[in-house]
Amino acid sequence: MTTRDWLLADSPTSRWQANAGRAYRVFTALLRNPLSVLGGVIILVLLLTALFAPWIAPFSPTGQSLADRLLPPSGEHWMGTDELGRDIFSRVVWGSQITLTIVLLVALISAPLGLLIGAISGYFGGWVDKILMGFTDIFLSLPKLILALAFVAALGPGINNAIIAIAITSWPAYARIARAETLTIRNAEYISAVQLAGAGPIRVIVQHILPLCTSSMIIRVTLDMAGVILTAAGLGFIGLGAQPPLPEWGAMISRGRTFILDQWWVATMPGFAIIIVSLGFCFLGDGLRDVLDPKSEGKS
Amino acid sequence: MTTDQSALPSPAPGNFAGRRARRRAMAVGGFLITLFLTFLGLLAITFFIGRVIPIDPVLAVVGDRATQAQYDAAKIAMGLDRPLYEQFFTYVVNVFSGDLGRSVSTGRAVADDLSRFFPATFEMATLGILIGVALGVPLGVTAAARQGSWLDQAIRVVGLLGYSVPAFWLGLVGLALFYARLRWVGGPGRLDIFYDGLVSPVTGMILIDSLLAGEIDIFWNAVWHIILPASVLGFFSLAYIARMTRSFMLDQLSQEFVTTARVKGVPEQVVIWRHAFNPIRVPLITVIGLSYAGLLEGSVMIETVFSWPGIGNYLTTALLNADMNAVLGSTLVIGAVFIVINKVSDVLYRVLDPRAR
Numbered sequence: 313m314t315t316r317d318w319l320l321a322d323s324p325t326s327r328w329q330a331n332a333g334r335a336y337r338v339f340t341a342l343l344r345n346p347l348s349v350l351g352g353v354i355i356l357v358l359l360l361t362a363l364f365a366p367w368i369a370p371f372s373p374t375g376q377s378l379a380d381r382l383l384p385p386s387g388e389h390w391m392g393t394d395e396l397g398r399d400i401f402s403r404v405v406w407g408s409q410i411t412l413t414i415v416l417l418v419a420l421i422s423a424p425l426g427l428l429i430g431a432i433s434g435y436f437g438g439w440v441d442k443i444l445m446g447f448t449d450i451f452l453s454l455p456k457l458i459l460a461l462a463f464v465a466a467l468g469p470g471i472n473n474a475i476i477a478i479a480i481t482s483w484p485a486y487a488r489i490a491r492a493e494t495l496t497i498r499n500a501e502y503i504s505a506v507q508l509a510g511a512g513p514i515r516v517i518v519q520h521i522l523p524l525c526t527s528s529m530i531i532r533v534t535l536d537m538a539g540v541i542l543t544a545a546g547l548g549f550i551g552l553g554a555q556p557p558l559p560e561w562g563a564m565i566s567r568g569r570t571f572i573l574d575q576w577w578v579a580t581m582p583g584f585a586i587i588i589v590s591l592g593f594c595f596l597g598d599g600l601r602d603v604l605d606p607k608s609e610g611k612s
Numbered sequence: 613m614t615t616d617q618s619a620l621p622s623p624a625p626g627n628f629a630g631r632r633a634r635r636r637a638m639a640v641g642g643f644l645i646t647l648f649l650t651f652l653g654l655l656a657i658t659f660f661i662g663r664v665i666p667i668d669p670v671l672a673v674v675g676d677r678a679t680q681a682q683y684d685a686a687k688i689a690m691g692l693d694r695p696l697y698e699q700f701f702t703y704v705v706n707v708f709s710g711d712l713g714r715s716v717s718t719g720r721a722v723a724d725d726l727s728r729f730f731p732a733t734f735e736m737a738t739l740g741i742l743i744g745v746a747l748g749v750p751l752g753v754t755a756a757a758r759q760g761s762w763l764d765q766a767i768r769v770v771g772l773l774g775y776s777v778p779a780f781w782l783g784l785v786g787l788a789l790f791y792a793r794l795r796w797v798g799g800p801g802r803l804d805i806f807y808d809g810l811v812s813p814v815t816g817m818i819l820i821d822s823l824l825a826g827e828i829d830i831f832w833n834a835v836w837h838i839i840l841p842a843s844v845l846g847f848f849s850l851a852y853i854a855r856m857t858r859s860f861m862l863d864q865l866s867q868e869f870v871t872t873a874r875v876k877g878v879p880e881q882v883v884i885w886r887h888a889f890n891p892i893r894v895p896l897i898t899v900i901g902l903s904y905a906g907l908l909e910g911s912v913m914i915e916t917v918f919s920w921p922g923i924g925n926y927l928t929t930a931l932l933n934a935d936m937n938a939v940l941g942s943t944l945v946i947g948a949v950f951i952v953i954n955k956v957s958d959v960l961y962r963v964l965d966p967r968a969r
Contacts (some may be wrong), residue, residue, distance in 0.1 A: 442723030448651030455909045455950045458656070458927075462943045465931045466661045538776045546913050549780050550928050563783055569917070572784050573792040580788075583781035598772075 341603040348599020354592025362408045371399035373406035373559045382575045393578040394567065400578065403559035404585045410560045412600060414475055414544045419533050421479035426486025427525060431517050433487065434494025445491065451484040457543055464552045471560070474553040478543050481537060489532055493525040527604045535597035538590035545586050561586050641963075649953055652704070658940045659703050663692075705799025707944065713937035717930065718961045722941035725926060730945070732802065733818025733915070733922030737907040739842035744907075745900055751850070752857025757884050758867060767854055774851020779910045782846050783917035790840055798837035800919035807833050841918045845910055849903040856899045857892070864888040894965045901957025905950045912946075 320337070342348045361368060371389075377397035385392045391400035392537040423555025433444040451459075463477035497503060498521075506520055547553035556563060561582040568579025678686070687693055693704060706712075712722035755767040756935045790796045798804065802818050807830050811821045819838065822830040864870060865888050873883050915924030923942055930938035 345962050446649070446868050447653070450650050450657075453951050453954050454654060454657070454947050455905070457909045458943050458950075461912070461927070462658065462939055465934065465936065465939045485831060487630045533962065542776070542778050545778050546780065549778070549913070550916070551932055562778070565778070565784065569784060571634050572788045576785075579781070579784050582777060583785070586778055586781065587773070587776050591772060594772045594775050 320501070327351050338603050342599050345599045345602065347595045348602075351592045351595025351599060352595075355596060356589060356590065358408055358412060358589055361405055362412045363407050366408055369399075369402035369405040370438070371402040374398065374557045382571065382578070384575070385577055385581075386487045389577075390441040392575070394564075394578050395571065400564070401580050403564060404561065404582055407559040407561045407564065407582065407585065408589075410471065410554055410558060411541060411544070411586075414471070414478070415537050415540055417475045418479045418482060418540050418544075421475070421527055423481040423486050423533050425479070425524055426483035427490045427529060429483070430487035430490025430492075431494050431521050431525065434491040435498055435513065435517055435521060437498075441491075444487070448484045448487045451481070456539075457529050457546065460543055460547065461550070462608075464547060467471060469552045471554040471558070474544060474547045474564045477547075478540055482540065484513075485536070486529060486532065489549070490522075490525045493528060494521050497521060497524055531597060531601045531604055534593055534600055537593035537597070541586060541593070613751030625892050643955065643959055647951070649952050651948060654944065654951065655704055655707060656700070658944055658947075659700050660817070661844040661943075662697075662936055662940045663699060663703075691918070712941035712944065713722060715930065715938040716935045717933045717938065722937050725938065726923060726941055726945050728816070729921060729923045729926045731813075732818075732920060733908065733911050733924060735819060736838060736842050736914075736920060736922065737845060737904065739838060739912050740845030740907050740911075741849050741900065741904045743843060743846030744853050744903060747846070748850040749857050749896070752854040753861055753884060753889060755854065755858045756861030759862065764858075767858065771851050771855035771858075774848050778913070779844065780913045780917050781849060782847065783841065786840050786844055787917070797840040798833065800917075802921065803830065803833050803836055804837075838905050841914050841920060844914055845907050848910055849900075849907055852903050852906070853896075857896060860892040860895055861888055864891055882958075894961060897964065898957045898961045901960070905911075905953040908946055908949060 316336075318329065319333045321329065321333065324333055351578055375398065377393075380389070380393050380397040381395055383389055383393040383397075389399050391404065394403070402454065429444055429448065433441045433448075435568065443535040459481045460474075460477040463480055464473050465474065467473035503516060503520060506516055511519075544553055545560075545562030545565070548560040548564075549566045551563070551566065554560030554563050556567075565579045566580075568575075568577075571578045670683060671731060672689060691699055694702075711721050712718070712726070715722050717726055718725055751767050751770075755764040758764055787799070791799050801808075811818065811825050811827055811830055814821050814824055819831060819833045822828075835965055861884075865884075867888075870883060870887055873887050874880075878887070911920075911922060912924035912927055916920045916921070916928050919925070923946060927939065927942040927946075929935075930942065
């Protein structure tokens, strides 16, 4: 019996085998869609770049060399140099670590928070549901970016506060999804069985409801990552996100503004990095949605 | 006798109309209540941001070197010695009477500042949504009509780019290309410097004011300047509107009545624009409303790039100076417009779509 047969077995003998088989099926379905493969490759490259930044970047991201100020892209400086003579390509490479950190932390804070609020709201119903969802709806009907800006203004500029602000403004969408999913499974027979066996609400929610919300959550989080990257870059651009000399892509574009008319590469190059990575998340998210949730194809 | 409903006596006609009117009144009431509650929620959030998050709001006003007496006086003057719910109540009353506090950086009342800066943003966002609708809807319809063609793929990519290109970056690249290199459009600002201040503001929207004053030269100069930032905003609404139009149209084109029309030999253009497009006009209104609200948000990022004297520029300047009254005032105004557009497009949808009534 090959590994493939084991993965595709019709009657898996363990939970581990069932999960692995499901992951394998999703993976092969994704491979059939060229755009999601492209998205996956982009994100893989982002991960590797962030991991191996010290070895990939040919120059130091903060090392200044005023003799080499504002050089156009060349064989030595692939993306040119900025106003302090720093190699832009090296800064973009190091910047991938910042982008990845922001994306991961925002996902790790906002998705579980949204999941929990949505699941509690859907499971208990009644007044709990009304209050929590009223709160969620208010957040949902407000402009995310503006709200994040106001939060950062109050908390003070900096990358940590930017992450907190973005997370605070992105959980409501997840709460909505988790609630909708919970409502459809709340009255399922296996949930009643678990309840009859004496499980309390915490156990039912954490062990039996949350796992079923994960697939729609993964889709939504992946699709939202592009927005998170753009918001973080926007905060950096305005000067409220990552502070200099950190090579954050949005902040780099902001520095390049002054030179946009003559030394276009200073502001343009980090922008390409933002676009490629955001597109990567969009492609992968689209692909995941087509595989995991075929009903909603084409809708956003 | 299959359902319970058929067992009920059929309602008299007059009774029916009365019930409908009552239901409509309740819908309007419910709408106003949710609108009010949402706005109250927005106020609660701005109140929270302004009063609760800063370690000490009094210190932010009087500075580090204030004496204890000055500190206490400021604290009482700001009403911070009273309980939180009382402070919130005062805040709500102030906001509803149009008092948003004073801006530290401009020295004027925030409400006055905002009413001076709002028209510029409104003008740009409105032109942006017009561009987005004029291009986005036909593109989306064409993409759906030729599903799978290169055009469809191209529109799909444009749609995704709308989610992944930073607006401020696109503005900068647009300036470098169309202004600095090609000289097709005007640079930053609303007018060339020698036209500045020649037209007295009536509506605050320069395109309209210059026409009212009969200054055709200034009007064209303003068009020259607004076209690039409005197109950048238009690109984002185009991307979203085209994507949604395409998906709505695909839904319709797979319906049986479309096939029937085609089988009966109705010309394809008629099938697309009458049979398939007519039913999606209602959901499109919601999409356009959402997109318009999104442009207000987008203009915050764009305005700094184009030195556009709108709310976005005001907000970013205030953010950098930690001018919290101005920040929260702008947040409130943009948030309120956002909420109203959102809810109104929601209501329009319900009024116009017979199935949702």
